Amino acid sequence: MAKQHPYLLEMNGITKTFPGVKALDNVTLKVRPGTVHALMGENGAGKSTLMKCLFGIYKPDAGEIFLDEQKVDIKNSKDALNYGVSMIHQELHPVPQRSVMENIWLGRFPVKGIPPFRFIDHKKMYRDTVALFEDLNMAIDPNQLVGELSVSKIQSLEIAKAVSFNSKIIVMDEPTSSLTGNEVEQLFAIINKLRARGVSIIYISHKMEEILRISDDVTIMRDGKYIGTWPAPELTIDTIITRMVGRDLSERFPERTNKPGDVMLRVEGLTSPHAHSFKDVSFELRKGEILGIGGLVGAQRTELVEALFGLRSVKSGAIYKNGKPITVKSPIDAKKHKIALLTEERRVTGIFPVLSVMENTAIANLGIYENRFGFLNESKMRKEAVSGVEKFKTKTPSVDQLIRNLSGGNQQKVLLARWLLTDPDILLLDEPTRGIDIGAKYEIYSIIIELAKLGKSIIMISSEMPELIGMSDRIMVMSEGRSTGILNGNTASEQSIMRLAAQTG
Amino acid sequence: MDAAKGLKLKNIFSQNAIWIVLVALILGIAIIDANFLSITTLRDMMVQSSTRVIIALGAAFVLITAGTDLSAGRVVGLSAVVSASMLQMPDYASKFFPNMPELWLAIPIVIAIVVGLLVGLLNGIIVAKFNVPPFIATLGTMVAVYGANSLYFDMPPNNSQPIGGLRKDFTELGTGAIGGGQFSIPYIVLIAIFVAFIVWVVFNKTRLGKNMYAIGGNIQAAHVSGINVARNLMWIYAIAGALYGLAGVLEAARTGGASNNYGNMYELDAIAACVVGGVSTTGGVGRVKGIIAGVLIFTVINYGLTYIGINPNWQLIIKGLIIVVAVAFDIRKYVAKK
Numbered sequence: 001m002a003k004q005h006p007y008l009l010e011m012n013g014i015t016k017t018f019p020g021v022k023a024l025d026n027v028t029l030k031v032r033p034g035t036v037h038a039l040m041g042e043n044g045a046g047k048s049t050l051m052k053c054l055f056g057i058y059k060p061d062a063g064e065i066f067l068d069e070q071k072v073d074i075k076n077s078k079d080a081l082n083y084g085v086s087m088i089h090q091e092l093h094p095v096p097q098r099s100v101m102e103n104i105w106l107g108r109f110p111v112k113g114i115p116p117f118r119f120i121d122h123k124k125m126y127r128d129t130v131a132l133f134e135d136l137n138m139a140i141d142p143n144q145l146v147g148e149l150s151v152s153k154i155q156s157l158e159i160a161k162a163v164s165f166n167s168k169i170i171v172m173d174e175p176t177s178s179l180t181g182n183e184v185e186q187l188f189a190i191i192n193k194l195r196a197r198g199v200s201i202i203y204i205s206h207k208m209e210e211i212l213r214i215s216d217d218v219t220i221m222r223d224g225k226y227i228g229t230w231p232a233p234e235l236t237i238d239t240i241i242t243r244m245v246g247r248d249l250s251e252r253f254p255e256r257t258n259k260p261g262d263v264m265l266r267v268e269g270l271t272s273p274h275a276h277s278f279k280d281v282s283f284e285l286r287k288g289e290i291l292g293i294g295g296l297v298g299a300q301r302t303e304l305v306e307a308l309f310g311l312r313s314v315k316s317g318a319i320y321k322n323g324k325p326i327t328v329k330s331p332i333d334a335k336k337h338k339i340a341l342l343t344e345e346r347r348v349t350g351i352f353p354v355l356s357v358m359e360n361t362a363i364a365n366l367g368i369y370e371n372r373f374g375f376l377n378e379s380k381m382r383k384e385a386v387s388g389v390e391k392f393k394t395k396t397p398s399v400d401q402l403i404r405n406l407s408g409g410n411q412q413k414v415l416l417a418r419w420l421l422t423d424p425d426i427l428l429l430d431e432p433t434r435g436i437d438i439g440a441k442y443e444i445y446s447i448i449i450e451l452a453k454l455g456k457s458i459i460m461i462s463s464e465m466p467e468l469i470g471m472s473d474r475i476m477v478m479s480e481g482r483s484t485g486i487l488n489g490n491t492a493s494e495q496s497i498m499r500l501a502a503q504t505g
Numbered sequence: 506m507d508a509a510k511g512l513k514l515k516n517i518f519s520q521n522a523i524w525i526v527l528v529a530l531i532l533g534i535a536i537i538d539a540n541f542l543s544i545t546t547l548r549d550m551m552v553q554s555s556t557r558v559i560i561a562l563g564a565a566f567v568l569i570t571a572g573t574d575l576s577a578g579r580v581v582g583l584s585a586v587v588s589a590s591m592l593q594m595p596d597y598a599s600k601f602f603p604n605m606p607e608l609w610l611a612i613p614i615v616i617a618i619v620v621g622l623l624v625g626l627l628n629g630i631i632v633a634k635f636n637v638p639p640f641i642a643t644l645g646t647m648v649a650v651y652g653a654n655s656l657y658f659d660m661p662p663n664n665s666q667p668i669g670g671l672r673k674d675f676t677e678l679g680t681g682a683i684g685g686g687q688f689s690i691p692y693i694v695l696i697a698i699f700v701a702f703i704v705w706v707v708f709n710k711t712r713l714g715k716n717m718y719a720i721g722g723n724i725q726a727a728h729v730s731g732i733n734v735a736r737n738l739m740w741i742y743a744i745a746g747a748l749y750g751l752a753g754v755l756e757a758a759r760t761g762g763a764s765n766n767y768g769n770m771y772e773l774d775a776i777a778a779c780v781v782g783g784v785s786t787t788g789g790v791g792r793v794k795g796i797i798a799g800v801l802i803f804t805v806i807n808y809g810l811t812y813i814g815i816n817p818n819w820q821l822i823i824k825g826l827i828i829v830v831a832v833a834f835d836i837r838k839y840v841a842k843k
Contacts, residue, residue: 311729331731341729349729352722354789363719364730366712375710418730 005069008033008200009085009169014053014063023049024060027226029219031169034198036191038211038232041221042244042437047204050221051171055080055087067168086162087171094154096147101129103146104161132160136190152183159190163199170194171202176210177435180297188214206435208237220244245439253470254445256489258452260289260473263323265426265457270307270317278304278481281317285426290448290458292472292489294465294497299478301461302344305428308459309334309341321425335364340419344430344461346408350415353404357396358385360403360414365421388417392447409440416447427451429460433467445471465494479503522834523782523798527805534809541812544687548694554804555697556581556752556759557774558797561782562704563748564775565796566741571721571788572639574742576628576647577749577775580621581768583654584753588617588675589668589763590657597670601663610674618750624650625746629739647772651765658765667764671757679759693755700748705793707744717741721788777824778803781831802827 009031016024024046031037041047052058054065056074065072067083074080077087094103102109105125112121129142138156146154155175162170176184191201191214205211211218211232218235220227220243227243241252265285272278278300285291293301306312308319310328319326321337328334334341343349352360362369362381369376385399392413396406403411412432419427429448433441448471452458462468468475472489477500484500518525535542560577567574590601591613624646631642659665678696682689708714716737719727728734749768757763782799784791803824810820 309729331729332733335731343729349723349725352719352726352789354722354785355718359715359718363715363727363732366715370712374712375706376712376715378710422731 005033007031007066008068009054009202010064010066010069011050011054012064012066014050014060014065016049016053016058016060023224024053025224027063027221027224028229029202029226030229031200031202032217033168033200034195035216036195036201036203036214038203038205038215038218039221040205040211040218040240040244041227042439045221045244045437046224047221048173049224051087051173051202051204054085054171081165081167084166084168085171086165086167086169087173088155088158088162088175089173094146094157096145098146099143100140100146100149100157101125101142103157104129104132104164128164132164136160136163136193138190151178152180152186155179155187156190159194163194167199169200169202171204173204174206174435175203176205176207178297184210206437208240211240212237244437252442252466254442254449256290256449256452256471256473258288258290258449258473261287261455263287264289264321266320266323267308268318268320270304270319271315272300272303272307272481273313273315276300276481277312278307278478281478281481281483283476283483283486285457285459286473287425287457288452288455289473290452290460290471290489292468292475293459293461293478294463294468294475295478295501297463298480299501300481301478302430303481304478305341305430305459305461306343309339309428311341335422338423338425339428340364340422340424340426341428342412342415342419342430342432344434346411346415346435351403351411354402356400357389357394357403357406357414358382358399361385361388361399361417361421364418368421384421385417388414388420392417393443407437407440409436409444412436412440412444413447416444420451424456426457426459429458431461431463433462433464465497468492468497469494477501523795523802523831527798527802530802530805530809534805534813537813541809546808546812548689548691550801550804550808551694552691552759553808554800555691555693556755557771557778557800557804558697559700559748559752559755560771561775561778561796561800562701562793563745563752564772565704565779565784565791565793566717566745566748567639568776568779568784568786569717569721569788569791570738570741571724572632572738572742573643573776574628574745575640575643575772576624576650577745578768578771578773579647579650579654580624580746580749581753581756581771582763582765583624583650583657583768584617584621584750585757585763585767586654586658586668586753586765587620588613588754589671589757590663591616592672592675592757593668594670594672599662599666600670601660601668603662607672610672614754617754618747621750621753622743622747625749626739626743628746629742632742633735633738655765665765667762668757669762671761675758676761677758679755679757679761693759696755700751701793701797704748708793713737713740718789721785721790723789774803777828780835781827783835785835786832 007030011029014024014027027046027050029050039047049058053060054074056076056079065074072083074083110121110124111118113119126142133140138160140153140157175187179187194201203211203215212235215232217229218232219229220240222244263284264287268282270278270281281304295301303312307314308328310330310333319328326337328337328339352363358381362385366376369381371377382399389396389399394410394413396410403414433444436444448458448460460471469489469492474489475487475492475497477484477487477497479501484503487496560581564574564577591605591608593600595607628643628646631637632639679693682691684690716732719732720734720737724734753768756767778799779791779796780786781802782795784796806820806824811817
């Protein structure tokens with residue numbers, strides 16, 4: 001019965017149950033050799049659980065895994081590597097203080113000499129690294145410290161490392177989440193090269209346009225169940241979304257019902273002390289207005305809003321609120337002036353993972369719960385946390401749940417509730433829907449519009465152009481630290497934003 | 506239904522594991538020697554635990570912020586010497602301050618506690634304002650405080666003689682009790698219980714407490730949330746120092762003397778008790794109840810194993826094992842949740 005193996009990897013009937021949750025229910029994943037296989041689904045659909053089963057981090061309750069039609073039992077990620085399966089994580093974990101080549105060959109350094117006098121063969125390691133990079137068309141110095149590399153270079157390095165293990169299957173989890181347009185092209189070139197050699201890529205991403213461009217097959221999961229696998233050319237963004245959420249999202253954005261009023265915030269010539277950061281940025285923000293900020297990675301948008309919030313210093317320029325000049329030197333000042341910030345890095349600068357939803361909600365505003373003896377009124381704290389959970393339909397068993405057990409979208413809702421308790425006039429939202437699944441995104445959009453309707457002024461940074469266009473009254477586009485133009489949200493197009501975003505000099 | 510019940514039972518066990526271990530230890534020792542369960546023994550252990558609880562609670566403040574405090578033991582020594590030097594009997598032959606009049610009892614005690622508080626504040630300033638890692642900052646003060654204490658202790662006419670002849674009203678604090686005979690309750694135990702209650706209130710009912718958990722849970726998010734991280738950290742280290750100061754006073758009162766070597770290495774016992782009691786070494790987690798249980802476990806091991814005649818060197822090995830095993834279990838709890 002000689003035949004060509006149709007599949008390089010087959011995962012059949014994978015089921016995994018956690019206390020109270022069926023995380024995976026009879027899931028199938030079949031990956032053809034030499035293809036890019038997109039794995040899609042909302043957050044919580046079970047994509048990462050499935051991958052953890054592949055890498056032996058979780059042991060499935062039922063189901064079988066075949067590699068090249070051989071049944072395999074992968075016990076840990078080292079086993080996986082030996083079977084030729086490797087993963088590029090969303091968060092990269094290199095050793096920043098060591099060189100590029102040491103990072104690649106970590107744990108399997110080439111050695112020379114006779115035991116017990118064996119030493120690391122640095123020359124061979126250098127040669128092998130250069131050969132590896134040449135093979136993949138990567139321009140990285142093997143001796144450079146990894147800490148000095150950009151995110152995209154580190155990612156290339158991780159891919160090279162996977163290739164050096166002769167991996168037949170490489171899993172990429174949100175590989176483009178922090179790459180610029182150019183770097184995405186480089187990544188795709190590498191992916192194409194690997195595909196041509198027969199390597200299969202399992203590609204996990206939320207970015208539909210990318211997936212339709214790069215992938216051959218698409219497997220969609222929903223609520224821990226397998227929905228199906230289709231050839232990518234047969235799919236459109238709408239059909240993918242419909243299958244992922246199981247309902248028609250006829251509109252991706254709620255209707256904007258907010259009415260911009262008088263000028264709330266005026267920024268004039270704001271300039272950072274750092275040469276490559278924001279320069280001479282001026283704009284106005286009205287009461288009840290949503291001002292989008294667009295631009296490529298490196299446009300210094302985050303730096304700008306962090307300066308408005310007092311997290312970064314300002315060399316020159318002025319900020320006026322309601323016509324009066326204000327200085328914001330710290331988040332404490334920002335809170336005094338009723339400015340709130342939802343940071344981009346939710347896990348790094350937003351949540352307190354080991355604290356409860358209630359504590360996470362109350363923390364920025366403990367003063368209002370303090371009685372005159374300095375004691376906190378816990379029942380009031382609880383009441384407001386509960387009302388925040390109810391208002392935003394946050395999915396959590398109770399407000400006593402640790403926030404780290406919530407999904408990204410629900411964590412974001414808790415953070416929104418936290419900042420709303422400070423009763424801000426101005427809300428700075430830095431990529432508020434990053435890493436959040438589509439259903440929850442729509443809910444966050446509705447909340448943002450509702451807040452604008454209540455007269456809050458909102459600045460929203462987003463790297464997703466449809467989101468900018470769908471949500472903003474006006475869009476300020478930045479490039480290399482400067483504002484290159486302000487567009488009307490009703491008439492802006494992706495092309496007009498892109499033109500301004502790419503404008504240099 | 507049964508599964509849920511089982512889970513609940515499991516939770517009750519894992520959440521109170523330390524108390525179960527404590528009871529098991531006491532029962533185990535009692536099986537070997539039933540006399541262990543006498544009121545006198547239990548009271549002795551409570552007295553021994555009292556100052557340790559106070560020091561451990563101070564260390565817990567710092568540990569929960571994901572810091573550490575190595576200066577605890579030396580601050581205990583400093584405040585013991587400072588308080589004792591001012592509280593000798595008027596007719597005692599070799600007085601530290603020969604001409605010092607008999608002070609109101611509270612004055613030297615408050616001075617000693619304030620000295621501890623100032624050392625703590627200094628730790629806080631070094632950590633919060635100069636961004637020196639807590640381990641290094643408190644290593645520095647630990648060494649320097651011992652030096653300062655030894656200088657003070659060596660001043661003529663004392664010249665490094667152990668300070669003795671303490672006033673009765675002072676030693677009464679450490680050795681006296683309410684009531685008499687079998688059922689008396691030592692003052693020092695009452696003080697420790699009172700301190701534990703106050704610390705519980707601070708941990709759970711005040712802004713400082715919530716900020717402490719937040720800073721330990723995610724210091725960057727705390728900063729972004731508009732918490733004045735530096736000011737809170739300075740308070741936290743200062744309170745910790747004050748608690749060590751109080752413990753030093755009580756140590757002097759309990760033992761009726763003081764020398765510059767008092768409190769040596771107490772910080773390690775305090776940190777051990779905290780981690781065994783469930784204070785997370787990565788910050789953000791820790792409860793008063795657990796810390797008390799942690800202290801009691803070590804006291805029971807010290808006292809109980811001596812009681813049934815186990816070589817003290819074995820006790821050290823058992824203590825070491827307990828520290829490592831407790832943390833290994835604790836870490837496992839978090840790893841499993843991922």
